Structures are given as structure tokens and as C-alpha cells.
Amino acid sequence: MKEHKPIIAKDPSVPAHERIYRQLRNDVMYGDIKPDENLTLRGVAAKFGASMTPAREALRKLSAEGALRSTYSGRYVANSLTPERVEELATLRSLLEPELASRALPRVHNALIERLTAINTNIEQRVSRGETHFYIRGNLEFHRALYLRAQSPAMLALVETIWLQLGPTLRKLYETQNRAPNIDMHRRIIGALKAGDEPGLRLSIRSDVTGALRMILS
Amino acid sequence: MKEHKPIIAKDPSVPAHERIYRQLRNDVMYGDIKPDENLTLRGVAAKFGASMTPAREALRKLSAEGALRSTYSGRYVANSLTPERVEELATLRSLLEPELASRALPRVHNALIERLTAINTNIEQRVSRGETHFYIRGNLEFHRALYLRAQSPAMLALVETIWLQLGPTLRKLYETQNRAPNIDMHRRIIGALKAGDEPGLRLSIRSDVTGALRMILS
DNA sequence: TAGCCTTATTTGTGATCACATTTGAGCAAA
DNA sequence: TTTGCTCAAATGTGATCACAAATAAGGCTA
Known part of the structure; x- marks a missing residue:
């Protein structure tokens, strides 16, 4: 994944899962994430300086919106369309x-x-x-x-x-x-x-x- | 004789968060949940015999699909439409x-x-x-x-x-x-x-x- | 009765951990 | 080179906990 400067500064009034969600959503929508690139809970958590819990919620939400696909084993992958x-x-x-x-x-x-x-x-x-x-x-x-x-x-x-x-x-x-x-x-x-x-x-x-x-x- | 668990029991091959999600999704879509009814993490978790973690994921996913609305404080409420x-x-x-x-x-x-x-x-x-x-x-x-x-x-x-x-x-x-x-x-x-x-x-x-x-x- | 303040309870958030499964690297055999 | 196998590392899942914020309850005043 491309390194990004956090557009949204760390603000305790914005929950971590929301912050992660918004950033990743932008990355996906604007094409900063390649098709078939896969995102791991620990990887995302580390990148945002948070624990696995908020990372999981963000990824779950994104996959619900179709931004990511989740494999049968629960891994998250950026969509590659036929x-x-x-x-x-x-x-x-x-x-x-x-x-x-x-x-x-x-x-x-x-x-x-x-x-x-x-x-x-x-x-x-x-x-x-x-x-x-x-x-x-x-x-x-x-x-x-x-x-x-x-x-x-x-x-x-x-x-x-x-x-x-x-x-x-x-x-x-x-x-x-x-x-x-x-x-x-x-x-x-x-x-x-x-x-x-x-x-x-x-x-x-x-x-x-x-x-x-x-x-x-x- | 050996004890057998009922076949309709929880199936470990379906993760708990998925099970909760599907059930709640049906409840919402078929109108088994009233508008403005609010769902708590601990309440949902208890109803499904699980912990807060999978309950949270299910509710997050549902709110991403618009099935639930989440208030500014993070509570989940069934939609009431204007x-x-x-x-x-x-x-x-x-x-x-x-x-x-x-x-x-x-x-x-x-x-x-x-x-x-x-x-x-x-x-x-x-x-x-x-x-x-x-x-x-x-x-x-x-x-x-x-x-x-x-x-x-x-x-x-x-x-x-x-x-x-x-x-x-x-x-x-x-x-x-x-x-x-x-x-x-x-x-x-x-x-x-x-x-x-x-x-x-x-x-x-x-x-x-x-x-x-x-x-x-x- | 209505309105407001204080307090106790409920609730979401995020961190950490154990566990089982999956993944991938390394190596051997065809 | 390709295929299949083994095993260590990586990964998702779910449970538990501490903490702060929000909500509800109770009681007091006017």
C-alpha cells in the first residue's frame, strides 16, 4: 500500500475506527490501492498506530460497502473486476x-x-x-x-x-x-x-x- | 451412549459475527425490528451467546449498509424514515x-x-x-x-x-x-x-x- | 406537577491475549 | 522446471478487561 500522510490528524473526538475507515476509503476510491492488494488486520493497525480492534471494524465496514472483498478465510483484498x-x-x-x-x-x-x-x-x-x-x-x-x-x-x-x-x-x-x-x-x-x-x-x-x-x- | 449435540446447533464453520449479521439483517429487512428500537452491543452479544466483539462487527456492517443508523455516541438504532x-x-x-x-x-x-x-x-x-x-x-x-x-x-x-x-x-x-x-x-x-x-x-x-x-x- | 441537579448504571471504545487455521517459504523428488 | 510436502510464520476470530462518556434514575427545589 502507498504511504500516505494522514489527511485527518489524530483527534480523540474522532474514534480510531472512523479515522482508519475514512482514510482507507479514500485510498480505495481514488485508486491508491492496487487490485488484489490484500490488507491485514495487524498491518493496518500498525500503520495507523492502533490495535487490531478498530482496524477490524474499518475493514468490515469497507467490505460491506463493496470497497473490499473478503476471502472465505476472512482476509481482505482490494476488488479486481471482471x-x-x-x-x-x-x-x-x-x-x-x-x-x-x-x-x-x-x-x-x-x-x-x-x-x-x-x-x-x-x-x-x-x-x-x-x-x-x-x-x-x-x-x-x-x-x-x-x-x-x-x-x-x-x-x-x-x-x-x-x-x-x-x-x-x-x-x-x-x-x-x-x-x-x-x-x-x-x-x-x-x-x-x-x-x-x-x-x-x-x-x-x-x-x-x-x-x-x-x-x-x- | 455418547452425547450428541443437536445438528441445528452453532456451526463453527460459520463465524459468530456472520451468524449474528445474517439474523439481524433478516430481522431488519422483514420488519421484525421497530423503528427507533436501539440495539446494544452487550444485548446483542447475550442474545446470541457470544461476546461483544462479533456483535460489534455485525452491527458495524449493518450500519454500513444503511440497515441501522449509528448515533453520534456510537449507539445503534433502527432507521425511522422521513x-x-x-x-x-x-x-x-x-x-x-x-x-x-x-x-x-x-x-x-x-x-x-x-x-x-x-x-x-x-x-x-x-x-x-x-x-x-x-x-x-x-x-x-x-x-x-x-x-x-x-x-x-x-x-x-x-x-x-x-x-x-x-x-x-x-x-x-x-x-x-x-x-x-x-x-x-x-x-x-x-x-x-x-x-x-x-x-x-x-x-x-x-x-x-x-x-x-x-x-x-x- | 414540572424542571433541574447529582449520582449510579449502562454503554461503546480500544487494547491485549490465546487459539486454530491459513499462508508461504524452503526443500525434496520426479 | 515443475510438483508435492513440511513446518514455521502470519493471520483472523473471539473473549476479557479497563476506561471514559453517555444515559437513566432518584431526589430535591420551586
């Missing part, structure tokens, strides 16, 4: 994310559009600098910023679950193929938001989602 | 379940249709006998039997997550209002399956799902 599974998750994203975007649309305001534009230019700069792996994090940041406006926590939670499952596989993709994904669709999404164009928004979201995942299947 | 949340979950069901049914359609065979019919008549009999609470379990059994044919585990997992969240609230509904839900839509689902009518199947699934949840909101 093409059929990727196709299934792509379908789920194209079902749920347009709905989230549509729900966010009436609540969109200028500050959000500026924020999305800023995220977008940040992605472009860093990807053109060769940091292709940053695309995963930036892209999810872009989508989440929009979907948060939908005020639909259960729906967003499901979508994040799907992102979690895709994380390690996406990372492997951007490592092998070194093509930068197209940022173009993000511009069309922002355009539809400005115009209040709901069908156009659904369509561009759908294209963005399926476009990224078609790369894996090819 | 109308907006119910509406959101209803939308999710009507997005995902028609897709699952559609994927199952080409794989449907006679044995499955017979099974669905049997489940259906069982529901009718027990509900007409006054066991309205059985409708929850029977209805989910019906839907799951169909969706299993879709061979889409990630999608089915998401749908079950939604069922989990609705469980306790549905129970409260069927306790207060004593109207029996209509079983009619199930017949139309079976009809569409026999005819291979994909649009009709999607429509009847959607009606069945939204119909049941409209009762709550009224």
Missing part, C-alpha cells in the same frame, strides 16, 4: 447519476458553477502535466460537487458505493493505458447547467460516465 | 428494479414462473388470514426470486440495501393501517414474464414498487 462486472457498474452509474444531476439542477447557483469550472481547469492542468492518475480524484470531485446539491443522501451514498468498487480497477487502467480521458464532456455538463437544459444535462452526464468506462472494456 | 427519504428510496427502487427484471427476462424459465406463482398464492393465503405483516417477507421473496435470474450481483446488492432501509418503516405502516396491499400487480408481472413482454414487465414492476410506497406517503 468485464461483466464493470459493465454492470457502468449501467448503474448511467441509471443513477443522471437522476442525481437532474435533482441538483433546480438548486444550482453561480458559486457552484464557478467551483465546477475551477475543478475542471485543475484537472486539465494536472493531467496535461502527466499526472493522469489525478483524473480519478478530480473527476469524482467534480461529480460529487454537483450531486451534493441534489439533497438526496441515500442516492448519493449508493453512487459512492459504486465509485468505491471501481476505484482499484480504474487505477490499473490509467497506469497501463496512458491516454488522458476526455475532459470535454465536463464542459458540456457545465453548459447544460448554465442553460438549465435538463435533457441535455442527463445526456452529457450519461456520456461522461459511459465514456470513461468504455475505455476499460476495450 | 417522507422525503421514503420518496427518495421509492425513486431508487423504480429506477433499479425494472432494470433487474429486464435483465432477468431472457433467462426466465418455467420452473421460475411456477415458483413465483407459488410464492404469490402463499402471500394471498396468509394475508387473507390476517397475517398482513407477512406481506413484507413474501413480497421481497417474490422480487428476489425474479432478480436473482438477472445475474447482476452488484445491482441486486444495491436493491437489497434499499429494502433494508425501508424495512422498519414498512413494518410500522402495516401495523397501523391494516389494509392489505394489492397482490394484483404480481399477477401482471407474471403475465408479462410468460409473454416475454419487456415494456409491460418494466411497467408492472414499476407500478408494484411505487404502489406499495405510495401507501406510506399518504
Whole structure:
């Protein structure tokens, strides 16, 4: 596993199992953990300076969300997806994310559009600098910023679950193929938001989602 | 003569935390736990003849799936849903379940249709006998039997997550209002399956799902 | 009766340990 | 090189405990 600086400082008001959970969740979602990499209780516990108990709870929670798979003997492994599974998750994203975007649309305001534009230019700069792996994090940041406006926590939670499952596989993709994904669709999404164009928004979201995942299947 | 332990006794090949998890999951999904009922680690552990450790893992996993809510102080409570949340979950069901049914359609065979019919008549009999609470379990059994044919585990997992969240609230509904839900839509689902009518199947699934949840909101 | 303070009980958290199983390295034989 | 075997190391599981925080209970005042 990649060494990480603790983004979340040690704060006694945040329980250890929660701290471990959040950090590992980010590592998985943003592709900092490779497929088939396995995580041991004692290893995770040591890395976070805690005992096995909170490490176990964090791993259990992550495997419940599909971020990790647990083998028959109880070991925890990062997911490695078959093409059929990727196709299934792509379908789920194209079902749920347009709905989230549509729900966010009436609540969109200028500050959000500026924020999305800023995220977008940040992605472009860093990807053109060769940091292709940053695309995963930036892209999810872009989508989440929009979907948060939908005020639909259960729906967003499901979508994040799907992102979690895709994380390690996406990372492997951007490592092998070194093509930068197209940022173009993000511009069309922002355009539809400005115009209040709901069908156009659904369509561009759908294209963005399926476009990224078609790369894996090819 | 040598002492024999009963065959139904604890099976060491299934870990205690898994056993506790499965049982509690059923209790929540089928509405055997009331909204706002809270579960304590020591209470659950004692009920299953285990220590706090496996009980904690089971509860953590359930709260990760949305079956339970955990308060800021770490206590576990069965979900009690607001109308907006119910509406959101209803939308999710009507997005995902028609897709699952559609994927199952080409794989449907006679044995499955017979099974669905049997489940259906069982529901009718027990509900007409006054066991309205059985409708929850029977209805989910019906839907799951169909969706299993879709061979889409990630999608089915998401749908079950939604069922989990609705469980306790549905129970409260069927306790207060004593109207029996209509079983009619199930017949139309079976009809569409026999005819291979994909649009009709999607429509009847959607009606069945939204119909049941409209009762709550009224 | 209602509201508030104090105290006793309950509860989640995290650490440590023993135990059985699994895993993997090393080596031998084909 | 490959396959199979042995054994030491690594690993998950579940139990127990101390501790601090939260909750409930009891009693007092107004």
C-alpha cells in the first residue's frame, strides 16, 4: 500500500475506527490501492498506530460497502473486476447519476458553477502535466460537487458505493493505458447547467460516465 | 451412549459475527425490528451467546449498509424514515428494479414462473388470514426470486440495501393501517414474464414498487 | 406537577491475549 | 522446471478487561 500522510490528524473526538475507515476509503476510491492488494488486520493497525480492534471494524465496514472483498478465510483484498462486472457498474452509474444531476439542477447557483469550472481547469492542468492518475480524484470531485446539491443522501451514498468498487480497477487502467480521458464532456455538463437544459444535462452526464468506462472494456 | 449435540446447533464453520449479521439483517429487512428500537452491543452479544466483539462487527456492517443508523455516541438504532427519504428510496427502487427484471427476462424459465406463482398464492393465503405483516417477507421473496435470474450481483446488492432501509418503516405502516396491499400487480408481472413482454414487465414492476410506497406517503 | 441537579448504571471504545487455521517459504523428488 | 510436502510464520476470530462518556434514575427545589 502507498504511504500516505494522514489527511485527518489524530483527534480523540474522532474514534480510531472512523479515522482508519475514512482514510482507507479514500485510498480505495481514488485508486491508491492496487487490485488484489490484500490488507491485514495487524498491518493496518500498525500503520495507523492502533490495535487490531478498530482496524477490524474499518475493514468490515469497507467490505460491506463493496470497497473490499473478503476471502472465505476472512482476509481482505482490494476488488479486481471482471468485464461483466464493470459493465454492470457502468449501467448503474448511467441509471443513477443522471437522476442525481437532474435533482441538483433546480438548486444550482453561480458559486457552484464557478467551483465546477475551477475543478475542471485543475484537472486539465494536472493531467496535461502527466499526472493522469489525478483524473480519478478530480473527476469524482467534480461529480460529487454537483450531486451534493441534489439533497438526496441515500442516492448519493449508493453512487459512492459504486465509485468505491471501481476505484482499484480504474487505477490499473490509467497506469497501463496512458491516454488522458476526455475532459470535454465536463464542459458540456457545465453548459447544460448554465442553460438549465435538463435533457441535455442527463445526456452529457450519461456520456461522461459511459465514456470513461468504455475505455476499460476495450 | 455418547452425547450428541443437536445438528441445528452453532456451526463453527460459520463465524459468530456472520451468524449474528445474517439474523439481524433478516430481522431488519422483514420488519421484525421497530423503528427507533436501539440495539446494544452487550444485548446483542447475550442474545446470541457470544461476546461483544462479533456483535460489534455485525452491527458495524449493518450500519454500513444503511440497515441501522449509528448515533453520534456510537449507539445503534433502527432507521425511522422521513417522507422525503421514503420518496427518495421509492425513486431508487423504480429506477433499479425494472432494470433487474429486464435483465432477468431472457433467462426466465418455467420452473421460475411456477415458483413465483407459488410464492404469490402463499402471500394471498396468509394475508387473507390476517397475517398482513407477512406481506413484507413474501413480497421481497417474490422480487428476489425474479432478480436473482438477472445475474447482476452488484445491482441486486444495491436493491437489497434499499429494502433494508425501508424495512422498519414498512413494518410500522402495516401495523397501523391494516389494509392489505394489492397482490394484483404480481399477477401482471407474471403475465408479462410468460409473454416475454419487456415494456409491460418494466411497467408492472414499476407500478408494484411505487404502489406499495405510495401507501406510506399518504 | 414540572424542571433541574447529582449520582449510579449502562454503554461503546480500544487494547491485549490465546487459539486454530491459513499462508508461504524452503526443500525434496520426479 | 515443475510438483508435492513440511513446518514455521502470519493471520483472523473471539473473549476479557479497563476506561471514559453517555444515559437513566432518584431526589430535591420551586
